[in-house]
Amino acid sequence: MNWMWIAGALLASYLVGSLSFAVILSRVFGLADPRSYGSGNPGATNVLRSGNKKAAVLTLVFDALKGFVPVVLCLAYGERVGLTETTAAWVGLAAFVGHLWPVFFRFQGGKGVATAAGVLMAWNPLLAVATLASFAIIVYFSRYVSLGSIVAAAFAPFYQALIWGVTPALLALAIMSLLLVWRHEGNIRKLLAGTENKFGAKAAAGAPHSTAARPHKKGH
Numbered sequence: 001m002n003w004m005w006i007a008g009a010l011l012a013s014y015l016v017g018s019l020s021f022a023v024i025l026s027r028v029f030g031l032a033d034p035r036s037y038g039s040g041n042p043g044a045t046n047v048l049r050s051g052n053k054k055a056a057v058l059t060l061v062f063d064a065l066k067g068f069v070p071v072v073l074c075l076a077y078g079e080r081v082g083l084t085e086t087t088a089a090w091v092g093l094a095a096f097v098g099h100l101w102p103v104f105f106r107f108q109g110g111k112g113v114a115t116a117a118g119v120l121m122a123w124n125p126l127l128a129v130a131t132l133a134s135f136a137i138i139v140y141f142s143r144y145v146s147l148g149s150i151v152a153a154a155f156a157p158f159y160q161a162l163i164w165g166v167t168p169a170l171l172a173l174a175i176m177s178l179l180l181v182w183r184h185e186g187n188i189r190k191l192l193a194g195t196e197n198k199f200g201a202k203a204a205a206g207a208p209h210s211t212a213a214r215p216h217k218k219g220h
Contacts, residue, residue, distance in 0.1 A: 002082040009083060010094045013070040017098020017115060020105045021062040022047050029055045035108060039186075039197075043110040045145050060114050067095045067118030075122065085123075089169035092119030096176050100183060111183040113149045116176055120156065124164065131156045143198040146187035153180040 022034045022042035031050045038049040044060035074088040099115040101107040120128035139148035157174045190196035
């Protein structure tokens with residue numbers, strides 16, 4: 001039955017999204033847990049604060065892929081079992097939710113920017129390009145990654161509605177955008193207070209986020 005395939009696709013996508021590559025790759029490279037320093041966010045930007053650019057780039061790539069791959073597979077093969085383009089949008093949302101609340105990492109996830117970008121790139125590449133362009137412009141002029149993420153997330157549903165029209169999949173996109181903005185609540189407060197870290201700042205790299213922080217190993 002279709003609902004069984006839909007449920008299976010959503011569950012599988014959530015589990016893939018639950019792979020926290022910031023934590024996994026930090027362990028591989030012998031770095032401190034990204035949840036223990038800087039912003040405490042297990043994402044590429046915080047991993048970059050460790051000083052290991054390779055780990056940060058790989059985190060960005062794999063976080064994007066875990067949003068991209070489930071949607072691509074759903075679009076490519078889902079029609080055979082009755083999965084539609086709308087289903088693919090909800091599958092993408094499931095991967096995004098997995099990143100925010102990963103079952104494998106005590107539900108302590110990131111903010112989902114890279115994963116959301118991967119979902120958009122698979123579901124509607126032109127929408128992804130428009131959204132990423134908005135992100136890049138804001139970051140370039142403001143140097144705030146968080147502000148770029150918030151603005152891009154807010155604009156994405158409007159781009160979809162204005163250019164491609166209002167479709168059932170728009171609801172999944174809107175929920176993903178709202179969750180992404182909500183996850184940046186702390187950044188919004190810092191932006192308003194003028195205390196948010198700018199892109200490239202290294203001041204917070206060695207500052208522990210909690211007493212659980214571990215020192216970085218030599219050579220990394």
